[in-house]
Amino acid sequence: MKSVIEIKVRGDHLDQHGHVNNVRYTEFLEEARYNLLDPHEDVLSVLKTSGIMLFIVNININFSQPAFLGDPLRIESGISQIDRKSGIIHQRILKNNRDKPILSADATFVAMDAATGKALPMEGKLLAGIQKIAGE
Amino acid sequence: MKSVIEIKVRGDHLDQHGHVNNVRYTEFLEEARYNLLDPHEDVLSVLKTSGIMLFIVNININFSQPAFLGDPLRIESGISQIDRKSGIIHQRILKNNRDKPILSADATFVAMDAATGKALPMEGKLLAGIQKIAGE
Amino acid sequence: MKSVIEIKVRGDHLDQHGHVNNVRYTEFLEEARYNLLDPHEDVLSVLKTSGIMLFIVNININFSQPAFLGDPLRIESGISQIDRKSGIIHQRILKNNRDKPILSADATFVAMDAATGKALPMEGKLLAGIQKIAGE
Amino acid sequence: MKSVIEIKVRGDHLDQHGHVNNVRYTEFLEEARYNLLDPHEDVLSVLKTSGIMLFIVNININFSQPAFLGDPLRIESGISQIDRKSGIIHQRILKNNRDKPILSADATFVAMDAATGKALPMEGKLLAGIQKIAGE
Numbered sequence A, B, C, D: 001m002k003s004v005i006e007i008k009v010r011g012d013h014l015d016q017h018g019h020v021n022n023v024r025y026t027e028f029l030e031e032a033r034y035n036l037l038d039p040h041e042d043v044l045s046v047l048k049t050s051g052i053m054l055f056i057v058n059i060n061i062n063f064s065q066p067a068f069l070g071d072p073l074r075i076e077s078g079i080s081q082i083d084r085k086s087g088i089i090h091q092r093i094l095k096n097n098r099d100k101p102i103l104s105a106d107a108t109f110v111a112m113d114a115a116t117g118k119a120l121p122m123e124g125k126l127l128a129g130i131q132k133i134a135g136e
Helices: A022-049 A124-134 B022-049 B124-134 C022-049 C124-135 D022-049 D124-134
Strands: A001-007 A052-063 A070-080 A087-095 A105-114 B003-008 B052-063 B074-080 B085-097 B104-115 C005-009 C052-065 C072-082 C087-095 C103-113 D004-007 D052-063 D072-082 D088-093 D102-114
Touching: A001 A022, A022 A052, A022 A070, A022 A087, A022 A105, A022 A124, A052 C052, A070 A124, B003 B022, B003 B085, B022 B052, B022 B074, B022 B085, B022 B104, B022 B124, B085 B124, C005 C022, C022 C052, C022 C072, C022 C087, C022 C103, C022 C124, C022 D022, C072 C124, D004 D022, D022 D052, D022 D072, D022 D088, D022 D102, D022 D124
Parallel strands: none
Antiparallel strands: A001 A070, A052 A105, A052 B052, A070 A087, A087 A105, B003 B074, B052 B104, B074 B085, B085 B104, C005 C072, C052 C103, C052 D052, C072 C087, C087 C103, D004 D072, D052 D102, D072 D088, D088 D102
């Protein structure tokens, strides 16, 4: 995976079962996606000046195991797939010392022409940028 | 749909694009699922005394259109499917005066024996309770 | 109080003690302040076209009693004070059937000229608008 | 200050003005307070086995300057005052390369006997533990 962040489970992440609530996981995943993009300001800058915006169109999260107060979580993120019309950021959350993810998620994104609002195919500068973030 | 709640988009729901951020949508969906259960404290009470816990194992969200500051949102929720091992809460978010959802989501849940940690089939008291929430 | 909203305590509002976490209270208070302004779009519109922005400069919250899962909360908000340079929104959170607030808060706001970034005294159109929201 | 954490401003932290929203700041401050306690699990363990709970009774936040998308924030926290009945955690948020805080906050806490619900004076094991966290 291209991005790894660590988050420790705090009291305000929990719900009535003492488990991390699904809303807090989506915050962790959002932070991790930003972290994935952090080293690629050059790519984001090219997209911006080209009037290209990226949007998430689907988020699909599998919850396998609960996490508890004080658990050290590791969130891994990377671009796992690039298709003609969309890309996928794959993410996993692991308890620090374990091999099996307690949660896995896919965020599907598309590109849009900011001026016309039309979807853009993954080609040219856009494709090159996404591939760079993917580490290809 | 069995539950309808209304939420007005506030400043703290937005991101850098002025759109409601995906994290905030997951908060709206969570609130709506609780609201779906509110009239069924009797069912929840039976499940609790029977040592049955419900857990969400998958959340799948499709984002179709952005929502903006001040937009009045309507969130509809209902149980759309009951299988042998799991059930699905289907949810849609609509701008109040529109027909087409800006977001649709499925939350898949399973039941577990709180004592043994084992998955429980959807049958007996459990199935009856879920069907009642589903309005069947 | 000029604005009253109701919020039911949900699982994701809690912390490890089973109490509503202070972060969630600040969300409730933010929602309640927006609700206070909702009937005054005319005032906000005048301020906006006059290039006047309102900013919160201080939030002071007293926590008296905890709230628990399922508690029905009532959040009251109103402008309690208008000084030469600032105003105060006073807020209280009560459990629905009780007289004594479990939380009280003051949010102090000031006005700024959006063009120059300078603080504006509470006078003229600005003062009239704030007084209208205060219900004077 | 005894605890320093860094948080980068993300899209979901913003409001309609493109500024970090006050709710998100309270999340940052909560995380920072947990971080302040992280090295002191021994103290927390002694308090827990003695049936002593710590609660925040007041949060007072001054907002001086806005923070924007991508701003690297540094959050400093430390115990600044210990009185007979309460203590204060003082916190400041700075943009990484600046000297002046954009936000400062005080969180006042008290101790309670978990069994009786009565407030406890800052003395004995309790006082010793708080002083240790304070770095005295």
